[in-house]
Amino acid sequence: MxxxxxxxxxxxxxxxVPEAVLAAGRERPDAPALIDGLKGDVITHGQLAQYVDRVAANLHARGLRKGDVVAVFCPNTQWFPVVFHGIAAAGCVMSPINSLYTPDEIAFQLKDSGAKILITISMFLDRATAAAEKSPVDEIVVLDGAEGHANLFDLLGADAPSVQVDIDPAEDLVTLPYSSGTTGLPKGVMLTHRNLVANVTQCLPLLKTGADERIIAVLPFFHIYGLTVLMNQGLALGGTVVTLPRFELEDFLRTIQDHKIxxxxxxxxxxxxxxxxxxxxxxxxxxxxxxxxxxxxxxxxxxxxxxxxxxxxxxxxxxxxxxxxxxxxxxxxxxxxxxxxxxxxxxxxxxxxxxxxxxxxxxxxxxxxxxxxxxxxxxxxxxxxxxxxxxxxxxxxxxxxxxxxxxxxxxxxxxxxxxxxxxxxxxxxxxELIKYKGYQVAPAELEAVLINHPEIADAAVIGVPDKESGEELPKAFVVRAQGSELTEDAVMAYMGEKVAPHKKIRFVEFIDQVPKSSAGKILRKELKARA
Missing domain, CATH: 3.40.50.12780 (ANL, N-terminal domain)
Known part of the structure; x- marks a missing residue:
């Protein structure tokens, strides 16, 4: 039903996407659209619209056409939205690459997506170059500059004529992020202009907010959560998006305080x-x-x-x-x-x-x-x-x-x-459900109980095979709080008091850090590999 x-x-x-998302900002061109949370540099809504026009024009001048894929391998900066919307306005497709990827992983995405250009930063250039040697692209653009490569100013050049591309929102792709989906190797997820415009439009009525909103953007824009919810939703409000390149607690707290997030x-x-x-x-x-x-x-x-x-x-x-x-x-x-x-x-x-x-x-x-x-x-x-x-x-x-x-x-x-x-x-x-004696045990439920222990800083749970029964038993990977001397027996005794018998933790392993993706998901495959 x-x-x-x-x-x-x-x-x-x-x-x-650029037409819909940037519309509110055009009503207040002098208001800040994007702020670099560390440096304080500002791009106004009026400047953003101008820069997007320039990026689209210069991509066309470089020979890119509607449907061509541009890979972006870059952390959050105030220029990421400029590049994304410029690519979209050119009718091209932005394929965002995880900042933590190895050259082999980058090469796979470049080849699978058919990317023509790779846009990156100098800090990532070694990995980008190594990847492009395995899966060649027409050009690598380095936003903050590197010898022998075009840079951000080349994408913002004034000479190229503006372009108007005929976009069918329901059919034409705007972004191609990669996801393992419900299973298997990463796959290119084809998202259209209508998909992204719809999702922002669907979410806005649930926010009682407006142009005075200040959103901190620390989750990566290369992840669809960051791209749609932080970046595009924030801009669609006509508000201000304050960017941070990565999560560092002190920078995060200071930015909230100083920018009145x-x-x-x-x-x-x-x-x-x-x-x-x-x-x-x-x-x-x-x-x-x-x-x-x-x-x-x-x-x-x-x-x-x-x-x-x-x-x-x-x-x-x-x-x-x-x-x-x-x-x-x-x-x-x-x-x-x-x-x-x-x-x-x-x-x-x-x-x-x-x-x-x-x-x-x-x-x-x-x-x-x-x-x-x-x-x-x-x-x-x-x-x-x-x-x-x-x-x-x-x-x-x-x-x-x-x-x-x-x-x-x-x-x-x-x-x-x-x-x-x-x-x-x-x-x-x-x-990920653990099957034990006919019961289904949810790892997330056990993790929630574990992290409420005052001496546990973080935790993850997986199922490990039980040779005798052929079923699985819950195993916890635990990060002790600073100064704690918590033991395996103490963890199991604590859980025994909190959950039903079939949900008890049967094994405990202490680790320094729970492996997680940049979006905060527990990487259970890594834990299963060491279990």
């Missing part, structure tokens, strides 16, 4: 730091009105701990959670601002949930064992349908068909439950 969003549908503009979109590792690190007490974070977490499950107690700690210092922040995936552009569910709740809903959204399906979005919950709709109140695999669903995987019809069915439902691979108010809680990945 299809479950509709509790919000009324919104009209999706039939526009390209009002809204932060983060991943759980950042909330863990906000809840537990002593450095937080040295900064004034009272300007923050909203922190929304995504990319990985957020525990209710952790959300409450952050909220209480920051409110105790005089703020009025709310901490909440949303849900999405690259193949959804990425948002399908979120927790609205307190005064933007759906019609007829007067309660409070539980912290452990991901909120409501956003406008224009339908959902189903499917019992993995039967393939039928789950009974009311029961868990099932979350399926999503809406204008934000990807066009498909690049050159991979088989993977596309296994992820998006003939009726347009995207099978997320995540297990969820929905209550009578239409509030969803994501329990775990279908493939």
């Amino acid at each position: 299809a479950l509709a969003s509790p919000f009324p549908d919104v009209e999706i503009p039939n526009k390209s 009002t809204r932060a979109f983060v991943a759980p590792p950042i909330l863990l730091a906000l809840a537990k690190h002593p450095l937080v007490d040295q900064y004034d974070l009272s300007s923050l009105q909203s922190i929304l977490s995504g990319a990985a499950p957020l525990d209710e107690q952790l959300a409450l701990a952050v909220e209480q700690r920051l409110r105790a210092k005089g703020g009025s922040v709310t901490v909440a959670q949303g849900y999405g995936m690259t193949e959804l552009s990425p948002v399908s569910h979120t927790t609205p601002d307190p005064d933007a709740m759906p019609p007829g809903f007067s309660g409070e959204v539980p912290k452990g949930s991901v909120g409501f399906a956003i406008p224009n979005t339908e959902c189903r919950l499917i019992d993995p064992s039967t393939g039928e709709d789950a009974a009311p109140g029961e868990r099932g695999e979350l399926w999503v349908r809406g204008p934000q669903v990807m066009k498909g995987y690049l050159n991979n019809e088989e993977a596309t068909r296994s992820t998006v069915d003939a009726e347009g439902w995207l099978h997320t691979g995540d297990v969820a439950i929905v209550d009578d108010n239409g509030i969803y809680t994501v329990v775990d990945r279908v493939k």
Whole structure:
């Protein structure tokens, strides 16, 4: 049974991404659009529009045409949005590359995407060059300059004539991020102009905000969460996006304080730091009105701990959670601002949930064992349908068909439950559930319990094979808090008091750091490799 969003549908503009996203900024050209959080350099909304025109013109002057792919291998800077929208305005397709990738991983994406140009920075040039030797591109542009390469000023040159490209928003791609999807090797996710415009348009009514918004952009723009939710949503508000190249706690806190940040979109590792690190007490974070977490499950107690700690210092922040995936552009569910709740809903959204399906979005919950709709109140695999669903995987019809069915439902691979108010809680990945004595044990649930221990700084749980039963047993990887001498037995005893017998931790291994992606997702494959 299809479950509709509790919000009324919104009209999706039939526009390209630059047309739709930069429209609000054109109304206030002198207001800051982008600020470098470390240097303080400012690009106004008026300058942004001019720079986007120049990048599009100079890409055309270099021979690029509609549909050509430009790979961008770059951390967050105030110039990333300029480059992205310039590529989009040229009718080209931006394929963002993870800043942590090795030359082999970069080379795979360059070849698979068919990239014509690679745009990077001097710090990344060694890896970019090594990758291009394996998968050649026509040109490497180094934004901050390097001998023998074009730079940012070449992309902003005044001589090239402006271009007007005929873009079909529903069909033409604007970005090609890479995702492992629900399984397997990274695949190019084909996202159209309409996908991204739709997702921003769907989310804006759930934010009671405006042009005075100041959003901190520390999650990477190369990840679709950063690209859509932080960068494009912030610009579509006509607000200010303050960029940081990476997450360093002190820089993050200082930037919130000095730039009077009002809204932060983060991943759980950042909330863990906000809840537990002593450095937080040295900064004034009272300007923050909203922190929304995504990319990985957020525990209710952790959300409450952050909220209480920051409110105790005089703020009025709310901490909440949303849900999405690259193949959804990425948002399908979120927790609205307190005064933007759906019609007829007067309660409070539980912290452990991901909120409501956003406008224009339908959902189903499917019992993995039967393939039928789950009974009311029961868990099932979350399926999503809406204008934000990807066009498909690049050159991979088989993977596309296994992820998006003939009726347009995207099978997320995540297990969820929905209550009578239409509030969803994501329990775990279908493939990550630990099967023990007929029970399904969710690693995310056990991790949430573990990190609430005062002597545990971070934790991850996987299933390890039990030779005797042929099933799996939960194993915890634990990062001790500074100065702690916590033992394996103490961890197992703690969990034994907190969870049902079939969920008990059977093995504990202490590690220095839980391996995570740049978006904050636990890299369970790495843990399984060492288990």
